[in-house]
Amino acid sequence: MDKNLFLAVALSILIYLGWFGLMNRLYPAPAAPAKQSSAIEAVESPASVAPAPTPYAAPESKSAFQGDGLAGAFPYTVGKVELKVQAYGAAIASYRYPGPLGAVELVSTAKPGFFATWPELEFKAAPGPGLVFTAAHPSGASIRKEYSFDPASNLHTLRVEVSNPTRKPLALEPWTVSVGPGLGTVQNELKENADQWRAGLLRPPPQGKTQPVLEEHPTKEDGRWNEQPFRWTGVDNRYFLAALVPAEADFARAWTGSESVSEKLRAPLARAEARALTLAPGQARVYEVPFYFGPKGYTHLSGLGLGFEKSVQFGWFDQIGRFALKVLFRLQRYTHNYGWSIIILTLILQVLMFPLTYKQMKSAAIMKKIQPELAKVQQKFAKDPQRLNQEMMELYRKHGANPLGGCLPILVQMPVFVALFNALRNAWELHGAPWIFWVKDLSAHDPFYVLPLVMGGIMFLQSKMNPVQMADPVQSKMFQYMPVIFTFMFLNFPAGLVLYWLTNSVLGFLTQLALKSRWE
Amino acid sequence: MLSAAVRPALIEVLDMLRAARAVLFPPCCRFVPTCSEYAREALEKLPLHEAFLKTAWRLLRCHPFHPGGHDPLAR
Numbered sequence: 001m002d003k004n005l006f007l008a009v010a011l012s013i014l015i016y017l018g019w020f021g022l023m024n025r026l027y028p029a030p031a032a033p034a035k036q037s038s039a040i041e042a043v044e045s046p047a048s049v050a051p052a053p054t055p056y057a058a059p060e061s062k063s064a065f066q067g068d069g070l071a072g073a074f075p076y077t078v079g080k081v082e083l084k085v086q087a088y089g090a091a092i093a094s095y096r097y098p099g100p101l102g103a104v105e106l107v108s109t110a111k112p113g114f115f116a117t118w119p120e121l122e123f124k125a126a127p128g129p130g131l132v133f134t135a136a137h138p139s140g141a142s143i144r145k146e147y148s149f150d151p152a153s154n155l156h157t158l159r160v161e162v163s164n165p166t167r168k169p170l171a172l173e174p175w176t177v178s179v180g181p182g183l184g185t186v187q188n189e190l191k192e193n194a195d196q197w198r199a200g201l202l203r204p205p206p207q208g209k210t211q212p213v214l215e216e217h218p219t220k221e222d223g224r225w226n227e228q229p230f231r232w233t234g235v236d237n238r239y240f241l242a243a244l245v246p247a248e249a250d251f252a253r254a255w256t257g258s259e260s261v262s263e264k265l266r267a268p269l270a271r272a273e274a275r276a277l278t279l280a281p282g283q284a285r286v287y288e289v290p291f292y293f294g295p296k297g298y299t300h301l302s303g304l305g306l307g308f309e310k311s312v313q314f315g316w317f318d319q320i321g322r323f324a325l326k327v328l329f330r331l332q333r334y335t336h337n338y339g340w341s342i343i344i345l346t347l348i349l350q351v352l353m354f355p356l357t358y359k360q361m362k363s364a365a366i367m368k369k370i371q372p373e374l375a376k377v378q379q380k381f382a383k384d385p386q387r388l389n390q391e392m393m394e395l396y397r398k399h400g401a402n403p404l405g406g407c408l409p410i411l412v413q414m415p416v417f418v419a420l421f422n423a424l425r426n427a428w429e430l431h432g433a434p435w436i437f438w439v440k441d442l443s444a445h446d447p448f449y450v451l452p453l454v455m456g457g458i459m460f461l462q463s464k465m466n467p468v469q470m471a472d473p474v475q476s477k478m479f480q481y482m483p484v485i486f487t488f489m490f491l492n493f494p495a496g497l498v499l500y501w502l503t504n505s506v507l508g509f510l511t512q513l514a515l516k517s518r519w520e
Numbered sequence: 521m522l523s524a525a526v527r528p529a530l531i532e533v534l535d536m537l538r539a540a541r542a543v544l545f546p547p548c549c550r551f552v553p554t555c556s557e558y559a560r561e562a563l564e565k566l567p568l569h570e571a572f573l574k575t576a577w578r579l580l581r582c583h584p585f586h587p588g589g590h591d592p593l594a595r
Contacts, residue, residue: 359584390590393552397589406582407555410541410548 073110074125079151089116090123090133090145091178097240097294099186100432101441106240106293108182108193109261114242115158115291116178117145140166141279154294155304158244162277163284172277174252177289179242180235181259182267186431188444193237194219199256199268201226201233202307214310215256219268223257230254233270236296236311239428245290245306246272295428298322299329314426320419325427332429338442339435342424342496346503349416350511356409357508361515366401424496435499442496449491451498456487458505462512531563550588555579561593 073084073093082103084094091113096103112119123133123145131147144161158177164170185193200216212231217224226233233254234243255271277285292301292308301309314321324345331341350357367374377395381388396402424430430443438448446452460483490498538556549555558578562571574593582588 356584363584389552393550393589397587400587402550402584402588404548404550404588405584406550406586406588407548407579408581408583411579 076131078149081149081151085125085131085133085147086110086113087122087124087133089113089119089121090135091116091119092147092293095293099295101186104184104186104240106184106242108184109180109267111181111261112178114179114293115147115244117160118143118175119178137162137172139170139172140164140168141170141172153300153304155290155292155306158289158291160287160289161284162279162287164279164281167281169281170279172279174273174276176255176271176273177244177246178269178271179233179244179291180267180269181261182269183235183237183240183242185237185239189238194265197235197237197268199223199233199235199258199270200311201254201256201270202231202310204229204231212307212310214313217256217258217268219258219266221257223255223259223269226254226256227252231307232292233272234292234311235268235270238426239295239431241292241294241296241301241308241311243292243308243311244270244272245292246274247288250274250287251289295431297428298325299429312426312428314419314422316422317415317419318422320415321423324416324420325423325429328423328427329429337435338430338433338496339439339499342442342499343503346500347507350504350507353409354511356405357511358515360405361512363396363401365516366399367396370395370399370401420500421493421497424494424500430494430496433496435495439495439499442499443494445492446495446498451495451502452487452490452493455490455498455502455505456483458502458509459483459486462505462509526568527563530568531560534560534563550582550584550586551578551591552589553592555582558591558593565593 073086075082075084077083080098082094082096083092085091086093089112091110092115093107093110093113095106095114097106098104107114118135118137121135121137121143123135123143126132126134126144131149133145135143135145137143142163142165144163146159146161147156148159149156160177162172180199183193183197185196189196198216198219200214203213203215205212215226229248232243232245233256234241236242251272252275253273255273256268257270258266258268261267272289274287279285290306292304292306296308296312298309298312301312314325327345327348328338328341331344332338335341335344374392374395377391378388381391393402424443427443431441433442434440435442438450439446463483490501534556538560541556547554551558553561555575555578559571559575562574565571566574578591
């Protein structure tokens with residue numbers, strides 16, 4: 001280890017930070033896909049003019065869609081959700097979900113709107129209670145589309161009834177329900193949303209497995225038809241999910257992919273396609289399609305039992321992350337505060353690690369006693385660092401005092417840290433979850449950087465209290481800078497994660513103080 | 521042979537991990553040579569499966585209940 005390595009690392013960090021800063025400045029992420037300003041095409045086309053029988057538009061072409069988002073959409077309020085349904089395709093053109101930090105618009109592009117069916121057809125709102133829309137299909141069929149909302153679970157139902165009022169049998173070509181394009185999210189996520197959103201579907205467990213498998217498709221791709229059975233299909237991002245759960249008997253296949261919503265932006269889109277249908281005169285067919293439209297709360301989704309929780313992904317060490325989150329939920333039931341739950345979780349982890357900590361601190365205490373001997377060795381081999389290291393190690397071993405904790409404890413801690421990082425970063429439950437005073441959102445960085453700075457301070461104190469003896473001066477210098485490096489790293493981390501690390505440091509510090517006074 | 525292609529790649533990955541660890545954590549190894557030096561030497565000199573086993577065994581011993589000390593790669 002020499003000075004060059006230290007320089008190289010420091011420079012790498014600077015370049016890394018500088019690069020992303022620069023890139024963010026040069027290429028700002030596309031802002032929330034803006035709603036199309038209210039062009040008036042949809043409103044002006046008078047409904048009375050009988051449209052020439054529109055040939056059924058293949059799902060790949062969106063040219064058939066004539067609606068224009070919010071213009072002329074019907075507003076509704078269901079529970080605390082405010083939504084708008086537009087006439088073309090009777091699709092949801094706006095869905096304002098009440099998040100803990102304010103309403104969140106989940107429809108990022110109103111063309112053709114969420115859960116659109118026959119987007120080329122203009123539906124009329126039926127009089128009476130409920131969200132019922134009707135349209136006449138050019139083939140002669142009548143279509144009735146009804147949304148029923150359950151704001152408590154966000155698991156809603158779409159009911160589509162196709163009937164044949166004519167005297168001839170009617171053949172209806174396959175039609176689709178679409179989800180997307182895109183999906184809105186909370187304010188501080190908008191920047192990253194375009195990297196997060198995906199169209200996907202849940203496959204039943206493969207042969208010999210018990211868990212269904214989530215398949216997500218890159219938003220760069222045009223899309224594909226998935227002919228195999230699926231449990232649900234939809235679009236998700238970090239915090240939200242919009243998904244259809246069509247019955248296999250009614251819906252044969254799903255299309256997942258993306259389409260351009262602006263010059264630079266592609267947004268994910270999913271469709272479920274109903275099977276072709278022949279209706280006898282007077283016959284009607286009803287499709288019930290449950291759909292989820294809301295946040296990805298892990299326990300809530302698990303409770304629905306439809307496999308939606310598979311859309312919550314924690315990346316590396318996924319299993320540990322899921323487990324940690326479950327423990328946090330459980331703790332939260334008693335504390336009613338995720339901040340305190342994180343602190344308790346850390347405490348539990350520290351208690352489990354205590355035997356290791358104890359042992360290590362005891363070594364540190366013995367170290368103090370053999371200091372004179374150590375100094376002698378250091379003088380003797382000052383010119384041969386490799387030999388010096390060897391001799392120091394030998395001395396430690398003789399007295400049963402090795403000041404270094406070993407690689408294994410760190411190796412064990414790393415997955416826990418990564419898993420917690422991912423869980424805290426991706427858990428909807430932590431969004432807008434406060435701790436105390438100024439920490440109002442554990443999933444965002446500390447607005448006043450108090451937590452990371454305090455953490456840096458404590459790490460600094462700790463390193464002053466037990467300076468690690470190192471033969472290599474560069475190495476020991478680098479160790480001195482650790483608190484600084486850590487502080488910088490943690491500045492923009494989610495407050496919940498910094499809280500975890502801070503609690504860890506404080507507990508370590510306190511244990512050290514307590515044990516120290518006992519041994520001295 | 522396959523290992524001829526895999527070996528340099530593994531050494532590359534190991535070096536990256538070593539650099540990352542150096543930044544993220546204080547020195548921690550109870551042995552001389554350190555676990556990562558040991559692993560690198562094993563990767564260079566031993567058949568792959570042996571290098572893996574030796575490194576794993578070394579890592580498993582590197583905890584506060586083992587005295588640590590001088591432990592070079594056995595030839």
